[in-house]
Amino acid sequence: MSLRIAIIGGGTAGWMAANLLAHRWGAGKAQITLVEAPEIATIGVGEGSTPTLKRFFEVLGIAEEEWMPACCATYKAGIRFQGWSPASGVAQYSHPFLTQLDLHTEEAFTLNCGNRRLGLDVPTAPGDFLLGGVLAARGKAPLAPAHFPFRMEYGYHFDAALLGRFLRDCATAGGVTHHQAKVQDIIRDDLGAIAAVMTDRAGRIEADYFVDCTGFAALLMRGALDVPFVSFRSNMFNDAAVVLPTPAAAPVPVETTATALSHGWAWSIPLTNRNGNGYVFSTDFLTADAAEQELRATLGMLDSPVEARHLSFHTGQLARHWEQNCLAVGLAQGFVEPLEATALHLVLNTVDLFMDHLERGNFTPQYRDAFNAVITDRVERVRDYIVAHYKLNTRDDSDYWHANRDNDLLSDPLLHILDTWFRRGDLAALLARQPGLSHFTSASWNCLLAGYGAFPPLAEAQREDVDFYRSRDLARFLDGCSLNFPSHGDALAQMKKVAA
Numbered sequence: 001m002s003l004r005i006a007i008i009g010g011g012t013a014g015w016m017a018a019n020l021l022a023h024r025w026g027a028g029k030a031q032i033t034l035v036e037a038p039e040i041a042t043i044g045v046g047e048g049s050t051p052t053l054k055r056f057f058e059v060l061g062i063a064e065e066e067w068m069p070a071c072c073a074t075y076k077a078g079i080r081f082q083g084w085s086p087a088s089g090v091a092q093y094s095h096p097f098l099t100q101l102d103l104h105t106e107e108a109f110t111l112n113c114g115n116r117r118l119g120l121d122v123p124t125a126p127g128d129f130l131l132g133g134v135l136a137a138r139g140k141a142p143l144a145p146a147h148f149p150f151r152m153e154y155g156y157h158f159d160a161a162l163l164g165r166f167l168r169d170c171a172t173a174g175g176v177t178h179h180q181a182k183v184q185d186i187i188r189d190d191l192g193a194i195a196a197v198m199t200d201r202a203g204r205i206e207a208d209y210f211v212d213c214t215g216f217a218a219l220l221m222r223g224a225l226d227v228p229f230v231s232f233r234s235n236m237f238n239d240a241a242v243v244l245p246t247p248a249a250a251p252v253p254v255e256t257t258a259t260a261l262s263h264g265w266a267w268s269i270p271l272t273n274r275n276g277n278g279y280v281f282s283t284d285f286l287t288a289d290a291a292e293q294e295l296r297a298t299l300g301m302l303d304s305p306v307e308a309r310h311l312s313f314h315t316g317q318l319a320r321h322w323e324q325n326c327l328a329v330g331l332a333q334g335f336v337e338p339l340e341a342t343a344l345h346l347v348l349n350t351v352d353l354f355m356d357h358l359e360r361g362n363f364t365p366q367y368r369d370a371f372n373a374v375i376t377d378r379v380e381r382v383r384d385y386i387v388a389h390y391k392l393n394t395r396d397d398s399d400y401w402h403a404n405r406d407n408d409l410l411s412d413p414l415l416h417i418l419d420t421w422f423r424r425g426d427l428a429a430l431l432a433r434q435p436g437l438s439h440f441t442s443a444s445w446n447c448l449l450a451g452y453g454a455f456p457p458l459a460e461a462q463r464e465d466v467d468f469y470r471s472r473d474l475a476r477f478l479d480g481c482s483l484n485f486p487s488h489g490d491a492l493a494q495m496k497k498v499a500a
């Protein structure tokens with residue numbers, strides 16, 4: 001008999017999980033059901049991705065022409081950070097996703113960062129060394145022509161509601177049974193596992209495995225199974241966001257912008273039909289009204305009748321992401337705040353790793369503890385990377401930024417990374433020694449630390465003989481490469497034509 005899997009929740013996480021499970025196990029190995037309560041809204045944000053979303057669609061065999069126009073999606077070559085470290089003289093920097101070509105320029109970037117850490121005056125702006133940064137600066141889509149010999153990595157911006165609908169249609173077409181019903185009760189068996197959920201419109205739904213995708217409610221994991229939640233609040237201060245759309249930008253940027261404001265930061269996410277904007281802040285330091293006013297002022301919308309949407313969230317993760325016969329995915333498993341847009345990336349990681357571990361254990365919970373250890377570590381390393389953005393800020397305009405800078409509750413792995421950087425040690429070697437596989441490589445850390453200008457003062461005596469890369473030489477090379485790529489506007493228009 002095939003495995004019965006019931007997914008509870010139809011947000012982006014629920015439908016992504018449904019597609020991945022159906023793709024890998026659908027034909028004969030598993031019967032998959034998804035239950036969602038239409039009267040409980042999805043969170044409705046989460047519109048930027050990492051390159052993991054590209055791999056997700058590749059695994060499912062869905063071409064960009066099929067899903068991007070349907071979701072008002074655009075390409076994302078990276079994130080531009082503005083105003084996070086003004087005191088070190090860096091007004092903004094670009095943190096591009098690394099492509100295969102960057103294997104050739106990354107060395108130059110790392111070498112220059114190393115020399116700058118010694119006090120030498122060498123260029124270190126990440127966007128000047130990495131192809132994605134150059135493409136973003138020139139408004140080019142990261143779409144390599146067939147003859148370009150390197151694989152491109154990039155993410156997307158998309159409308160979350162439209163993506164949810166698109167994924168729902170794919171999943172149901174792939175054999176997933178869909179019920180619109182509210183889970184009202186959760187029945188456990190004698191050993192404490194979940195035997196069934198009771199719904200208002202679809203009756204009793206039994207399964208061998210349940211996937212909790214009920215968002216922050218975590219109805220099954222926290223509500224029924226009592227799995228503790230480990231909060232990150234002590235070193236991640238943000239707990240709220242205010243969201244306001246503006247008309248689509250022209251030309252459409254190829255990167256997310258993350259701009260530091262008085263008590264947090266604002267995202268700008270370019271879609272084809274609108275621009276998504278939101279201010280992420282801490283209610284310990286700023287009221288929701290004041291945040292809305294500041295965002296409106298930033299967007300030139302002080303007198304606009306467009307209504308803002310307010311959200312609250314808590315950062316942290318479940319003590320165990322797989323408990324008994326239940327897996328948590330999406331906001332139900334935890335949240336690390338939206339900077340770096342890693343939530344959907346972790347959704348995809350979680351489902352993939354769950355399937356790997358379940359298969360490895362011959363569909364028994366044999367590797368449950370191993371799975372929990374891996375996911376917990378991944379979430380913590382993402383948290384560390386984001387915490388570093390706050391810890392390293394050099395803003396002086398509010399208590400919020402001072403408190404972030406004074407935050408001493410850093411994990412040991414993060415302390416080691418910062419210590420190695422400032423002691424001029426070998427970051428790549430340190431990261432290779434740290435257990436687990438972080439999404440953020442040593443190149444990502446170099447981007448962040450160099451982007452912030454986290455360097456010692458320049459040495460009085462500069463050396464002429466030192467080996468470093470001049471950005472002028474690289475600029476010529478990367479400029480030449482960029483000629484192969486279409487403008488973002490042309491790429492999106494062409495895709496729309498093909499889709500029609």
Ligand SMILES: Cc1cc2nc3c(=O)[nH]c(=O)nc-3n(C[C@H](O)[C@H](O)[C@H](O)COP(=O)(O)OP(=O)(O)OC[C@H]3O[C@@H](n4cnc5c(N)ncnc54)[C@H](O)[C@@H]3O)c2cc1C
Pocket residue numbers: 008009010011012013014035036037038039040041042043044045046047048049160181182183184213214215216217219241278280311312313329330331332338341342343344345
């Ligand atoms: C401010 C903010 C910005 C973000 N930005 C990004 C970003 O740029 N990139 C990124 O990757 N992520 C981002 N995220 C995270 C992202 O929004 C979520 O990870 C993603 O939307 C998945 O949400 P979800 O499906 O887990 O939960 P939800 O969207 O909340 O869905 C929960 C589902 O559970 C169902 N449900 C709840 N209770 C019941 C019940 N009793 N019975 C049946 N169904 C039930 C609801 O109907 C709904 O379908 C952001 C989050 C926030 C808060």
